Amino acid sequence: MRYKCVFSGSGGQGSALLxxxxxxxxxxxxxxxxxxxxxxxxxxGGDSTAFVIVSDQPIGNPLVEADGNxxxxxxxxxxxxxxxxxxxEGQLFYNSSLIKSEIEKPGLTQVxxxxxxxxxxxxxxxxxxxLVMLGAAVAATKFLKVETVEEVIRETIGHKKAALxxxxxxxxxxxxxKA
Amino acid sequence: MPEETxxxxxxxxxxxxxxxxxxxxxxxxxxxxxxxxxxxxxxILPAFGGRMVQMESELAxxxxxxxxxxxxxxxxxxxxxxxxxxxxxxxxxxxGAELPCLMLDSMRVGPGDGDIIGAQSNYFQATRGGGHxxxxxxxxxxxxGQSAVDLMPTAIKLAYTYRTPVLFVMDGVTAQMTETSxxxxxHDYASEFDTSGWRYxxxxxxxxxxxxxxxxxxxxxxxxxxxLRAKYEIIKEKEQxxxxxxxxxxELLIVAFGIQGRMVRELAARMREEKKxxxxxxxxxxxxxxxxxxxxxxxxxxxxxxxxxxxxxxxxDVRLAVNGRAPTSFLGKTGGxxxxxxxxxxxxxxxxxxxx
Amino acid sequence: MENTQENLSSLYGKTLxxxxxxxxxxxxxxxxxTRLVAETIEAMGIREKTVAVVGIGCGGFSHHYMDIDAIEAxxxxxxxxxxxxxxxxxxxxxxxxxxxxxxxxxxxxxxLHAANKGVPITxxxxxxxxxxMTGGQMSPxxxxxxxxxxxxxxxxxxLHGYPILIPEMxxxxxxxxxxxxxxxxxxxxxxxxxxxxxxxxxxxxxNLGFAxxxxxxxxxxxxKKGVKESYVWCKDQMLNYFKPTIxxxxxx
Numbered sequence: 017m018r019y020k021c022v023f024s025g026s027g028g029q030g031s032a033l034l035x036x037x038x039x040x041x042x043x044x045x046x047x048x049x050x051x052x053x054x055x056x057x058x059x060x061g062g063d064s065t066a067f068v069i070v071s072d073q074p075i076g077n078p079l080v081e082a083d084g085n086x087x088x089x090x091x092x093x094x095x096x097x098x099x100x101x102x103x104x105e106g107q108l109f110y111n112s113s114l115i116k117s118e119i120e121k122p123g124l125t126q127v128x129x130x131x132x133x134x135x136x137x138x139x140x141x142x143x144x145x146x147l148v149m150l151g152a153a154v155a156a157t158k159f160l161k162v163e164t165v166e167e168v169i170r171e172t173i174g175h176k177k178a179a180l181x182x183x184x185x186x187x188x189x190x191x192x193x194k195a
Numbered sequence: 196m197p198e199e200t201x202x203x204x205x206x207x208x209x210x211x212x213x214x215x216x217x218x219x220x221x222x223x224x225x226x227x228x229x230x231x232x233x234x235x236x237x238x239i240l241p242a243f244g245g246r247m248v249q250m251e252s253e254l255a256x257x258x259x260x261x262x263x264x265x266x267x268x269x270x271x272x273x274x275x276x277x278x279x280x281x282x283x284x285x286x287x288x289x290x291g292a293e294l295p296c297l298m299l300d301s302m303r304v305g306p307g308d309g310d311i312i313g314a315q316s317n318y319f320q321a322t323r324g325g326g327h328x329x330x331x332x333x334x335x336x337x338x339x340g341q342s343a344v345d346l347m348p349t350a351i352k353l354a355y356t357y358r359t360p361v362l363f364v365m366d367g368v369t370a371q372m373t374e375t376s377x378x379x380x381x382h383d384y385a386s387e388f389d390t391s392g393w394r395y396x397x398x399x400x401x402x403x404x405x406x407x408x409x410x411x412x413x414x415x416x417x418x419x420x421x422x423l424r425a426k427y428e429i430i431k432e433k434e435q436x437x438x439x440x441x442x443x444x445x446e447l448l449i450v451a452f453g454i455q456g457r458m459v460r461e462l463a464a465r466m467r468e469e470k471k472x473x474x475x476x477x478x479x480x481x482x483x484x485x486x487x488x489x490x491x492x493x494x495x496x497x498x499x500x501x502x503x504x505x506x507x508x509x510x511x512d513v514r515l516a517v518n519g520r521a522p523t524s525f526l527g528k529t530g531g532x533x534x535x536x537x538x539x540x541x542x543x544x545x546x547x548x549x550x551x
Numbered sequence: 552m553e554n555t556q557e558n559l560s561s562l563y564g565k566t567l568x569x570x571x572x573x574x575x576x577x578x579x580x581x582x583x584x585t586r587l588v589a590e591t592i593e594a595m596g597i598r599e600k601t602v603a604v605v606g607i608g609c610g611g612f613s614h615h616y617m618d619i620d621a622i623e624a625x626x627x628x629x630x631x632x633x634x635x636x637x638x639x640x641x642x643x644x645x646x647x648x649x650x651x652x653x654x655x656x657x658x659x660x661x662x663l664h665a666a667n668k669g670v671p672i673t674x675x676x677x678x679x680x681x682x683x684m685t686g687g688q689m690s691p692x693x694x695x696x697x698x699x700x701x702x703x704x705x706x707x708x709x710l711h712g713y714p715i716l717i718p719e720m721x722x723x724x725x726x727x728x729x730x731x732x733x734x735x736x737x738x739x740x741x742x743x744x745x746x747x748x749x750x751x752x753x754x755x756x757x758n759l760g761f762a763x764x765x766x767x768x769x770x771x772x773x774x775k776k777g778v779k780e781s782y783v784w785c786k787d788q789m790l791n792y793f794k795p796t797i798x799x800x801x802x803x
Contacts, residue, residue, distance in 0.1 A: 043202050043375055051373040076461025078339075078372055078454065081537040220639055248638060250631065251664040258628035258661070262604070262635030265622050266643075270635065288625050395620045396640055399599040405614060405621040409607075 018071040019159045020080045024098035025090030027062025030146035033172075034088065035066035037150065041160045041168045042070045050078045063094045065101065070159060086157060088149045089115060090131070099124075109153050111145060127156065129194060135187050143180075144187025151191020162192065200377045205369055206231035206273075208340030208376045209299055211239065213271050215378060216347040217385035218297060219245030220263045220270040222256045224278060227311040228367040229301040232273035253278040257285035264294035265406060267390030269351065273299040275367065276309050279317060280325065286360055287326030291408035291419060293393075293426075295354035298332075299363045301370040302504075304530045313367025314529045315453055318508035321364050322482040329420055331427050333357070333434065334481040337365035338457040340376035346479070348384050355388035357430055364481065366504055368535060369454045430483055437485035438477040441467065445474030446495050447549050448521070449541070450513050451502040452478045458538050459502060466542070471549055481509070489516035496521045498548050503527040504535045524548060564593035571616050575609065578778030580768020580785070583735040584677050584744075585613045588648070591748045592619065595756070601644045602636065604629040606653030609683045609770075613648045627658025630665035633672045641671075644755060651678040655691040655715050662717070662763075669726020669760040673751050676717060676763070679770035680789060687773035691715040694792055699773075714792055718765050722798050729754040729762035730799040736767065736786040740795065747797065754802045762802075767793045 021038060025031030035051060042049045050069045067080040085106025089098040095115045102108055104123035113132035120126075129152050131145040138144070147169070154160050169188060174181040196215075203211065210232045213221070221240060223233035237247035250256040256272050263270035274282065279300045289296060302317045304310035319325075321334045333353050337343050343363065354361045395404055410416035438456075441463055442448070451459045456477035466473040472495065476488045499521050501510045507525045514523055526536055526544045559569050567589040575582045592598050603614040607626040614621035624632040629647035637645045647654075647662075654662050654676045662674055681699055682688040689699040689706055692714045696705040721727045729751045733744035747764055754762035767789050769781035776784060 039202055039373070043200065049202060049375050052368070052371070075374070076464075077458045077538045078369075078374070079458070079533075079535075079537060081533075081539055083539075220635070222635065246638065248635075250634075251660060254628065255631040255634075255661055255664060258624065258631035259635030259638070261624070261628075262622070262632035262637075263639040265602075265632070265636055266640040268639040270639065284625055285628070395602055395622055395636075396643055397600040397602060397620050398618060403618050403620060405623065407623050409611075409623060 017159070018069070018073070019086045019157070020084045021068040021070065022065060022080060022084040022087040022098050022101040023068065024063070024065040024088070024094035025146065026093055029090040030143075031064055031066055031090055034146045034150055035068050037165065037168055037172060038068050038070065038160065040172065041164045044164045044168060045161055047072055048075050050075050052078055052080070063091070063097070065094060065097050067101070086153060086159065088153055090146060090149065092116070095119075107153070107156060109149050111149060113145070127152065129191070131191070134190050134194060138186045138190045139183035141183070144184050147184050147187040148191035148194070151188040152195040155192045155195035196381050198377065198379050200375055202373060202375050203340060204231055204371065204373045205340040205343065205365065206301065206371070207235040209273070209343045209363070209365070210235035211378065212344045212347045213297060214239050214243055214245070215381035216351055217383035218269050218271045219243060220268065221245070221247045222250055222259045222263070222270060222272050223247065223274065224250055224253050224256050226275045226278045228303060228313065228370045229273045229275040229278070229299065232299060232301070253281035254285070257282035260296050261285055261289050261292070261294055264289065264296045265395045267394035267396070269295065269297070269354070269385035271297040271299070273301065275301045276303045276305055279320060283320070283326035286332060287324065287328050287330055288408055289360045290324070290330035290332055291328065291423070292406050293358040294360065295358050296360050297350055297354060297363070298360060299365065301365055301367050303367045304534065310530055311367065312530065312534045313370065313504065314534055315364070315366050315455070315504035315508070316529050317364065318481065318503070318505060321362055322484070322512070330423060331482050332360045332362050333430065333483070334362045334364060336452040336456070336479060336481050337363055338369060338453045340374055344376050344378055348382070351384040353434065355385065357426060358393070364453065366453050366535070434480060435483050435485040435487050436479035437488045438479065439475065439488050441472070441474030442476075442491070442493055444472055444495050445493050446472040446497045447474070447545055448492070448496055448499045449473065449475045449502060449545065450478070450499060450509070451475070452481060452509060453504075455502045455504060455535060459541065462538055462541055462545070466545065471546070473545060478509070484512045484516065486516045492517070492520055499523045500545060500548055501525050501527075502536050502541055505529050563590070566590075566593040566598045566617050566619065568616050568618050573616070574612050576772045578769065578771040578781060579609070580679055580735050580766070580770065581609055581613065581677055583741060584675070584766050584768060585616055587741070587745050587748050588613070588675070589617050590745070591752050592617065594749070595752060597644045597756070600642060601646070604633045604636065604645065604647045606647070606649035606658070608650040608653050610648050610650040610653065610677050627653050627656070628661055629653070629658065630661040630672070630674055633674075634665050634668070634670045637670060637672050644752070646673040646675060646752070646755075648675050648677070650683065651676060651680065651692040652682040652690045655717060663720065666721045666727050666761045666763060667724050669724075669728075671755050671758050671760055673755050673762045676765045677768055678765050678793065679768050679773060680714070681770055681773035683770045683773040687775065692793070694788060716793070718763060718796075718798050721763060726760050727763060727799060728760040728801045731763075731797045732765045732767065732793060732795050734767040734785070734790060734795050736769070736782055736790060743795070750800060750802050757802065759802060765793070767795070
């Protein structure tokens with residue numbers, strides 16, 4: 017298996033955390049991981065895109081070059097960038113609370129999800145929208161084990177902000193259910 | 196500390212790896228994209244009884260490294276672009292003085308101040324000897340954090356066996372990537388070498404020694420160079436390293452190092468699945484250049500394609516190694532948001548050449 | 552002859568290599584400073600652990616007359632080499648021996664940063680106001696109006712600035728524990744210089760921090776003067792600008 021992931025979002029939406037959680041969960045699952053930063057997380061006006069490759073084989077080409085097969089777009093201003101990095105197969109999950117119109121790309125399955133609304137519903141704040149999206153992506157593609165992701169969320173978020181752990185886990189599970 | 200897998204930036208993996216293999220003194224000056232090496236080594240070295248020493252310039256860095264090497268202990272440095280240029284005089288000095296040490300050039304775009312984004316534009320500087328005189332340093336190309344981990348023991352053995360600086364080159368794109376690397380149990384390779392026959396640590400156990408790279412007579416200069424030449428000939432004979440694949444019947448041979456080599460490995464396998472006869476040579480030592488890899492070229496060979504993150508530097512060495520037996524093409528660029536040839540671009544060029 | 556050498560050896564001990572022929576020119580101040588260094592090493596009993604890091608220029612010859620290990624560094628870089636050496640091998644006694652060209656021109660940053668870091672090494676600058684080995688060119692310490700190979704009408708301070716005062720630059724650095732300017736212009740001064748050198752070396756032995764001495768010496772060849780005349784000039788002209796002073800002594 018090989019997932020070439022594109023995670024885009026605007027300032028504060030947590031696309032970098034999303035990438036980090038995916039990397040850590042993949043490592044726990046004994047998968048190979050590359051996250052590219054020079055070419056990867058570009059920061060323009062708070063918008064950022066992270067590229068993560070997850071594979072059960074050694075990773076040759078470490079670049080995502082318009083051949084992403086798992087995308088998550090959190091904001092309207094980064095949807096275009098995310099879409100451009102995707103290939104003609106795979107799935108792109110986008111936050112339809114903020115991204116109002118879908119741009120068609122042949123071969124690519126696009127999945128709208130009102131992540132901001134769902135996050136507010138389950139946790140009273142839109143902060144967990146990144147985890148709602150991650151939940152949906154994990155449920156739909158099974159590229160990571162649910163238990164592993166939950167374990168990593170506990171370690172990463174529980175470690176620093178214990179108070180936020182429950183709401184984040186609730187957001188992730190809401191995403192799993194909505195898929 | 197048993198074997199463990201860590202998810203680190205490749206600059207950090209380099210620092211981890213050198214420290215776990217015996218580097219105790221890391222001299223450096225901040226410069227992007229190499230700075231993360233010193234940031235990381237500063238954190239981890241004290242637990243190993245060592246230190247990261249931030250000097251005031253790359254001139255001071257290189258010379259403190261030379262001083263450390265004079266004691267027989269293993270020191271290292273890491274730098275990029277202009278920093279590498281500033282160190283050249285002392286690299287020439289250390290080569291002439293036959294001092295072992297490790298260096299990393301996290302290559303970025305030049306010339307001048309250049310750009311902080313990754314490149315392979317220091318191939319000439321690394322392999323030709325950017326400093327003065329007839330000298331060489333052993334140059335090892337890295338394409339991932341794991342390659343740094345895997346090559347580190349070799350690098351230390353080469354540095355001490357041949358008493359020479361060993362230079363790693365890693366393009367800045369690879370340097371800035373974060374990926375998983377598996378580290379074996381730490382082992383101090385440097386301390387396994389007996390340096391008592393040459394180190395300059397006082398006359399208690401040996402008659403007066405002095406390190407001299409200059410000459411008082413013209414014959415001294417001649418003798419130093421002859422001694423170095425003899426050593427370099429042995430290194431050229433014994434220490435060429437490379438990876439080759441598909442050479443038995445390749446019509447197109449792709450030659451690339453570092454990250455571009457890593458990509459070409461995947462590309463060649465993919466094109467073979469499409470029944471296209473592609474093979475590759477990925478040099479691991481850039482000096483000595485793996486000429487031996489080119490000795491038996493396939494009789495089906497139509498063309499050689501060299502891919503680099505520069506405007507054609509290793510290309511010269513490939514042409515020398517191929518020596519007119521096949522036409523040679525080049526694909527490369529330096530700088531820009533994507534400062535390297537993408538797999539799609541290399542594939543398109545490879546297909547064009549196969550059809551031509 | 553052999554007998555005389557033996558007699559001298561019993562006087563001077565092992566450090567000074569009396570069988571070596573000097574390559575310093577007749578009257579050169581280096582000869583006196585080199586002997587002071589050798590005597591101090593001998594008196595302190597540190598010969599076997601001493602390492603000299605010497606500069607490029609006539610000062611680079613200094614270690615040839617001492618039975619100690621030595622490193623000939625690139626031009627100006629001795630303090631940086633000594634810094635790396637001392638860090639990796641703190642039990643060695645490490646000193647640099649450099650001229651005013653090596654240290655004051657190309658190597659100024661190296662020595663100032665070693666001083667500022669308080670690296671426990673001893674740096675010696677032998678200042679004769681010219682690049683001696685390369686043929687008497689102007690150095691950063693050449694006096695105003697001084698005629699040199701590259702200032703044939705005399706050093707013009709509008710063009711070349713004033714002679715650089717290195718110990719004065721180090722005075723405010725807390726890492727510097729012993730700081731002096733001495734001279735070998737006459738016998739009493741040589742005796743004072745010997746005492747100062749002992750202090751500077753002990754500063755390292757006590758691991759207190761950085762120690763520095765500038766020695767004001769004549770270069771008869773570079774100054775194009777007779778030996779006697781050059782010593783008179785050293786005393787009258789050089790010392791008038793470079794005043795022998797113990798700037799700092801925190802060794803007690």
